[in-house]
Amino acid sequence: MKCPICGNEHTGKLSKSRYFCSICFIEIFLSRKEELQIYKILEDGTTCPIAATN
Numbered sequence: 001m002k003c004p005i006c007g008n009e010h011t012g013k014l015s016k017s018r019y020f021c022s023i024c025f026i027e028i029f030l031s032r033k034e035e036l037q038i039y040k041i042l043e044d045g046t047t048c049p050i051a052a053t054n
C-alpha cells in the first residue's frame with residue numbers, strides 16, 4: 001500500500017485492510033470496495049477521519 005498523501009511506499013501493515021504511514025502519522029483503511037479512508041492519528045492515540053476517496 002502506497003500512502004495516498006505523501007507517496008511513501010513503505011507503509012506499515014496493521015492488518016488485512018489497515019495500513020500505517022509513519023511519515024504522515026495516518027492510518028489508511030481499505031474497504032471491501034477498495035475505497036480508501038484516511039485517519040489522522042492524534043497525540044493521544046485516537047484517530048480522526050481526514051479524507052475519503054472513491
Ligand SMILES: [Zn+2]
Pocket residue numbers: 003004005006007008021022023024025
Ligand atoms: Zn504518508
